[in-house]
Amino acid sequence: MLGPIIRILVVEADRASAKSVADALNDKGFVVDTAWSIEAARDAVSVAPYDAILTERVLPDGDGLDWVREQRRAGRTAPILIATAERGAVRHRVEGLDAGADDYIQKPIPMDELVARLRAVLRRPSATLGPVLRAGNLEFDPALREVRIAGRPTRMPRRETCILEMLIRRAGKTVTKGILEEGLYSFEDEVSSNAIEVGVYRLRGHLQGAGATARIRTVRGIGYVLESEDATPIRIPSAVMLAAKVAAALSSRDGATFPALSPGAASLPQPEAHVAALAAALALSMTQLN
Incomplete structure (x- = not known):
């Protein structure tokens, strides 16, 4: 089954290099934002949720390792990979891992290896990602990245799966169109005015076709809310x-x-x-x- 869309932040001082990495990751199905300084990276993580971060150490306004420590102190648990062109000694790698990084890699790195390392750090235990999320007979397993309806695995495109994940994580609460757009697209993507509506329409079709008891209700002018059948109030005539x-x-x-x-x-x-x-x-x- 195709997993949901994964959003990556690339923090790289060289803009050409950052664009090259972003383009390659986009081709692999990731959504990628880029930042060229620690300050820009701070702004990015304050407005968008990231599944993983790739940062180099030497940045215009400081050491990327200090920023990693800052992220961990702030309670952010997204996997962080440090990339460096320095031919560092073992102590440098130890220092990076002790600071809170999940991987420490030497540049240049083949793109296939970078993708493999990203996927490796994203395969985290369910205790970290949280338990299976449920709404009616609908389940989403963050560890396996799997959608199940009435216990049966259900295939659906990555974009609709991503919308479902954002809705089921906030089941019973309204999720605005803006939040859905942030989770689906990078800052550089051009988003059509009805992209979210189309994605939700297709997701509804998948859920209804598979017999899900959870329903997506439109909150006109605001967004959407995922409701389970047993949570829907019964109207007595x-x-x-x-x-x-x-x-x-x-x-x-x-x-x-x-x-x-x-x-x-x-x-x-x-x-x-x-x-x-x-x-x-x-x-x-x-x-x-x-």
């Missing part, structure tokens, strides 16, 4: 409520008076009026039998 009041009054041994009808009850829709009248007649006949 007004005819049923009226019939229940009639039945309670007519079957009362204390001779309770007929319940007053509210203005709304006097103008029930035609089908509900018929139901209420039938229920009242049935209740009356039952009291007469007693």
Whole structure:
């Protein structure tokens, strides 16, 4: 099964080199943002969630290793790979790993190896990524990057899977279109005005076709919310409520008076009026039998 889209931040002082790495990772299916300084990297992580970060050490405004320590102190747990052109000794690599990096690699690095290393650090235990997320009979396993409906693995394109992950992580809460766009596209991507609507429409088709009990509700002008069937409030028709009041009054041994009808009850829709009248007649006949 294709996994969801993975968003990477590349922090590289040389803009041409950063673009080359970003283009290569884009070709592999990653969404990539670039930053050319520690300050720009700080801005990026403050507005977008990243699945992994690739940074070099020598940056215009400081040592990338200090920024790694800063990220770990701030509680950010995204895997970080440090890339350096220095022919460093073992102590440099140890220093990088002790600072909180997940990998320390020597530049230049073949792109296939870089992709493999990224995928390796992204294969983290479920305890780190969190438990399986559920909404109704729909499940998303962050560790396996797998969608299951009624226990059966379900295939869907990466973009729709990414939308699903963002919705199910906030199940029951409204997710704005802006948040969905941030998770799907890099800052440089050109996004069509209806891209999110199309993605949600296709995701709905996958969920309904596979028999998911969770539903995506549109919050007009704001975004979307994933709701499970068991969390959807049950609407009791007004005819049923009226019939229940009639039945309670007519079957009362204390001779309770007929319940007053509210203005709304006097103008029930035609089908509900018929139901209420039938229920009242049935209740009356039952009291007469007693």
